[in-house]
Amino acid sequence: MPYRPSFAHVSLRGIGLSIAMATMVAGCSSASEGDIAVAAGAGGADGGSEAPKGATCELCGDASTTTTPTAPTTPVDEPDASPSRDASPDAPPASQDVCPAPHGVHAVGKTRYMHGVNLAWKNFGADFGGIPQWGQKSVSQDPEAFTAWMRTMKTSGANVVRWWVFPEMKGDGVAFDAFGVPTGISATLRADIQKALELANANDLRIVFTLYSFDGFRPTRTESAVVTHGLHDLVVDPAKRDALMTNVVSQVAFEVKNSPNRDRVVGWDLINEPEWAISGSDAYGDPQFDPMPDLQSVTHPQMEAFLKAMSAAVHGQSSAAVSVGSAGIKWAKAWSQVPQDFYQLHYYGWLYEYFNYKTVTPASVGLVGKPVVMGEFPWAGLPAVASRSYPAVSASQFMKDLWDAGYAGALGWDYSDWSPDTVKSFAASHPCETHY
């Protein structure tokens, strides 16, 4: 007989868990309170700070520094960007767009439905930069493997690939000094970005780069001779945050800008599901955040300042559209003050019961005026909710419903367990509107 917890048992354990979590949250909050005012006040106070230079990159000291950028600037206080951004100077004018998707995302002179898949990584945290100590190769070090993946994606009807750059900062992608301050990106990382765009071009795919993830809020640690640098301090310390923007984020965006295949990048996802690393509430009336207890959480003002700085850094170098990979419509207003060109939501079973996508729509929660892309949903479909008589929803039905509801795209999770037939079928029903 399966175990069924009694009320008494559950209560006692629940109390213990609550005390532990409350202690942890209180500790995080008190430790970072002093930074909140600084962060709020410093959100771009150093606009026009000097651009990253090759000389600051500790990993670029070899001959491969030929790609050292020529002083891109990082306008931290750049105003909100236009929803319509054209990434390619060679793109045809919008008037030549023969099949604009009704609610699509504009890029390279076309308005299209972002139809595709989350790659999302081949080697977690190693696709860009590599982890030589673990024998994990990056895109440029093992292009054949990535080529095979991308070829399959394309032949299966995908047009957009969401690809994670720094789900965690480990390996040889980013250099740090002894104080944990990021000082630059490596030659390997630059080569990886160039190779990724080259492969996308060869396979006629477009990329949405996901720069960071909630995963990055696990503590700094060393495993098998590899240091993983946690994001917490880089978010709450304004000086470290600015260094990250100047020496890493700007550099990555500049590397894209510097590529002959730059128009392959149609979007940026600043961070994947930051809500899981936030304690407390936002100031916009959303429900309280529900942080994962194994992460070092920050406050919403701290995360918001981080994302504003990152948006400015990316917009300063790239004309591709920017978004935040929100965990779900539950916290719909959380990033309303972060300059974005399209909204991005994710959807899994936990949302279905209380935020049924058929009734809780972007418009119903105030997400209006910009395209809305479903950046993640499970290929396995949504499980039924017996208590509300909600039926299970297949991925193909979900994709059709999103199109009908006016979404601007849908990227399933993920390539490792996707259904090529589902992707191909949808693409066949909207062949032009889904192809940039």
Add this chain to the structure above:
Amino acid sequence: MPLRLDAKHAWLLMLVVPCVAVVLFAFGEHGETRAGAVIDVPAVVAPASESRSAASAPARALPPTVAVVPRAAVTEDDAAGETDATAIEAMVRAGHVGAARTATYEFFKRYPSSARGAALEALTGMHRPPPPPPS
């Protein structure tokens, strides 16, 4: 000889017996997985006024709404993971999605081949962790 209790002893018994029962049940083996780990099942009843919040899940019985994927053979992993998976589903329904995601992350590490993994991922949106680094 019949057992006789005066009023004082009867009161003592009435106090002591339930306390002992609660302590034994709470700190017994219930809820611990075969791997020795404990996944807490929160018993939180959130205010009903938050109609759209997952935290407003009313208290109710805990049958899983995520169907268990049929499988040809039950491995030890599956059997051991069954209890943990059910507890994670209960956490989600009780509105503790963040904690459920962390529990799912640990679940993937503990039961990498469990047939319940795909359903948990579709429910919580928590993805499988990368393989452990080489030692």
